[in-house]
Amino acid sequence: MPPFATPPISPLSITFDGQTGTMSPEGPVLTRRMSDLAGLFADTAAWEAAVADGDPVVYQVASSPVPEAEGELPQSITTILPGTVAGEFHMTKGHQHPNPQGEIYLGLSGTGGLLLFDGERPQWIDMAPGVIGYIPPGWAHRSVNTGDEPYRFLAVYPGNAGHDYGWVLANGMGHRVYRGEGATPRFEPFTATP
Numbered sequence: 001m002p003p004f005a006t007p008p009i010s011p012l013s014i015t016f017d018g019q020t021g022t023m024s025p026e027g028p029v030l031t032r033r034m035s036d037l038a039g040l041f042a043d044t045a046a047w048e049a050a051v052a053d054g055d056p057v058v059y060q061v062a063s064s065p066v067p068e069a070e071g072e073l074p075q076s077i078t079t080i081l082p083g084t085v086a087g088e089f090h091m092t093k094g095h096q097h098p099n100p101q102g103e104i105y106l107g108l109s110g111t112g113g114l115l116l117f118d119g120e121r122p123q124w125i126d127m128a129p130g131v132i133g134y135i136p137p138g139w140a141h142r143s144v145n146t147g148d149e150p151y152r153f154l155a156v157y158p159g160n161a162g163h164d165y166g167w168v169l170a171n172g173m174g175h176r177v178y179r180g181e182g183a184t185p186r187f188e189p190f191t192a193t194p
């Protein structure tokens, strides 16, 4: 796997393919399988069954070589594969930035959404190609594939924002997102995973 570049970074041009989720030049690629999402889906028995049944890839994050370092603006393309666990849509783990800073997402292909939570209020942004979702400082964020094809988006974020996963495990994300009637997702209040 290619490494992140080492600062100081020279100006560079990065080409991305919104249909494949690849970047050139490329940096590290992170693969998260079902087993990496322990404690996140409401139906633990269904999650365990999915892990036992081949432990499928849920999402991949392909980064450019720009590193997660202070002053830099790393970019990545996340691809969430379609599917549910007992009706709860495939999603990213979700995280809070321990160093509160904003982030932008740009929808590239497929359909999904951005679930945000500040500890009190859940918010939802429908995402599709051409939509920019803005994550303000202090809002935990999780992406969800609400369609039947891969959902892809570009993320650009401050290199020293960090990823706090414990905050999401402790506080939840306000809502859970399920397959609903037709193309409209169904939201349910967050319940802790038993």
Ligand SMILES: O=P(O)(O)OC[C@H]1O[C@](O)(CO)[C@@H](O)[C@@H]1O
Residues within 6 Å of the ligand: 032, 061, 075, 076, 077, 078, 092, 093, 094, 095, 103, 143, 155, 157, 163
């Ligand atoms: O960190 P998580 O919740 O696994 O999700 C990965 C997401 O985080 C980022 O790396 C940066 O916020 C995104 O590119 C990506 O969608």
